Amino acid sequence: MxxxxxxxxxxxxxxxxxxxxxxxxxxxxxxxxxxxxxxxxxxxxxxxxxxxxxxxxxxxxxxxxxxxxxxxxxxxxxxxxxxxxxxxxxxxxxxxxxxxxxxxxxxxxxxxxxxxxxxxxxxxxxxxxxxxxxxxxxxxxxxxxxxALTAWSALFEGPGLRPGDVAVIQGTGSVSLAVLQFAKAAGLRTIVTSSSDDKLASVLALGANHGINYRTVPNWAGAVRDLTDGVGADFVLDMGAVGSLSESLRAIRMEGQIAVVGILEGGSAIDPAQFLASAARIRGITVxxxxxxxxxxxxxxxxxxxxxxxxxxxxxxxxxxxxxxxxxxxxxxxxxxx
CATH class of the missing domain: 3.90.180.10 (Medium-chain alcohol dehydrogenases, catalytic domain)
Structure with missing residues (x-):
């Protein structure tokens, strides 16, 4: 062979x-x-x-x-x-x-x-x-x-999400697309971030409720707050890019959950005060x-x-x-x- x-x-x-x-x-x-x-x-x-x-x-x-x-x-x-x-x-x-x-x-x-x-x-x-x-x-x-299994674990193996909850999905990679599909099937409201308008158009065609271009809207957490009447998202899929976790903490509601699945270039430092203020639950996902x-x-x-x-x-x-x-x-x- x-x-x-x-x-x-x-x-x-x-x-x-x-x-x-x-x-x-x-x-x-x-x-x-x-x-x-x-x-x-x-x-x-x-x-x-x-x-x-x-x-x-x-x-x-x-x-x-x-x-x-x-x-x-x-x-x-x-x-x-x-x-x-x-x-x-x-x-x-x-x-x-x-x-x-x-x-x-x-x-x-x-x-x-x-x-x-x-x-x-x-x-x-x-x-x-x-x-x-x-x-x-x-x-x-x-x-x-x-x-797909990583996406499943991120969405459904942590604190329970309910239909109507808001899920923010960073990027349009394979895990992100699987999370989008599972979230749609579970009745979640989805917000996808990307640097490409073409990819955002594609995820909207797949059923995403909202898309945010983080190059034209670098403060995408503020846009998430606007879309959720200031409350913030119930769930954020974080891909581990530079600055992403800090922005995820600004986008999440109090005691919301952040699932970190990415190992992208540069890592992502956070301010401990920001973490404490959010009272968020952060989980690292391993398949x-x-x-x-x-x-x-x-x-x-x-x-x-x-x-x-x-x-x-x-x-x-x-x-x-x-x-x-x-x-x-x-x-x-x-x-x-x-």
Whole structure:
């Protein structure tokens, strides 16, 4: 089989298409033939060798990408939950089954601590797989394990939101678009910020209630206050850009919740007095558990929500796809098809 690897010196230009023997499943394992894989910003950080403060400085080769979909083409002895022909999604964080997150549960993340999905064939313990919703295409199903699950966790695994509550969504990246879709299905009122009028037009077409261009309205928190009669938003999805958290604190109502999901360039410092004045609840979001994934799939299927796919490329063009993601101009997920 063929697979992409990357090592020092890191970067999309360092991706190498290699070939190795086909893997074979052992007891309790299945082999998945990949059909599609989608890129996330965390994958770009990994390929650049600096995910979570440079976790990849050991220099060992990485098979990147943690989000994908495939079909089981071989099963080992003792497999009970799956069979040949099942279309499945590998859990990006397979050890987090339920409950609160912990370092032990985060160990083994695909494309970081264990081999990712930039390969034609992969073997997994059967419990590390979720059946793909039948109504989704391969490319759409390949968008669920990272961005969609992160969005679900941000919106629904914290203090409860109710229909009519106001959700501010920073940006139009894959997590932001998934939050918009889930928020719309839950009856929330949504305000999306972006630096592009064209992208704002696209999110309004997807059902956003309001759009704010933060380049022309840098004090977007004031605009949020105006749209909420001075009360502020109930929820803010914060992408971790320079100054974003400070502005989120100005936009949130007292005791509202801010979900931080981004690791964008430069970070975001806050004034402790501003934090205390808001009495906001700030949560860092790290994907989600298998239990959350099951709940998300039920909701997706009930509402027949389709992830927003922007660009589809052959998987052999992975370096070009990572460069495209690095440019930051895409709208919707970048998907590699096998």
């Amino acid at each position: 063929r697979l992409w690897t990357v090592t020092e010196p890191w970067g999309p230009e360092g991706l190498t298409l290699d070939e190795t023997a086909d893997p074979m499943p052992g007891r309790g394992e299945v082999r998945v033939r990949l059909r599609a894989a989608s890129l996330n910003y965390r994958d770009l950080l990994i390929v650049r060798g600096r995910h979570v403060g440079g976790a990849l400085k050991h220099g060992a080769p990485i098979i990147p990408i943690g989000d994908g979909c495939g079909v089981i083409d071989m099963v080992g002895e003792g497999v009970e939950q799956h069979q040949i022909g099942d279309r499945v999604i590998p859990l990006m964080v397979p050890n987090w089954r339920s409950g609160p997150v912990s370092p032990a549960k985060m160990a083994g993340a695909l494309g970081l601590h264990s081999p990712g999905l930039a390969r034609e064939l992969a073997v997994f313990p059967e419990r590390h797989l979720i059946k793909a919703p039948s109504y989704l295409s391969d490319s759409e199903a390949a968008c669920l394990a990272c961005a 989600g558990s298998a239990e959350m994934f099951d709940a998300m799939v039920r909701a997706l299927t009930h509402h027949e929500i389709h992830p927003v796919v922007g660009t589809v490329l052959p998987w052999t063009e992975a370096p070009a796809a990572f460069e495209m993601l690095s440019d930051g101009n895409q709208f919707g997920k970048i998907v590699l098809e096998f």
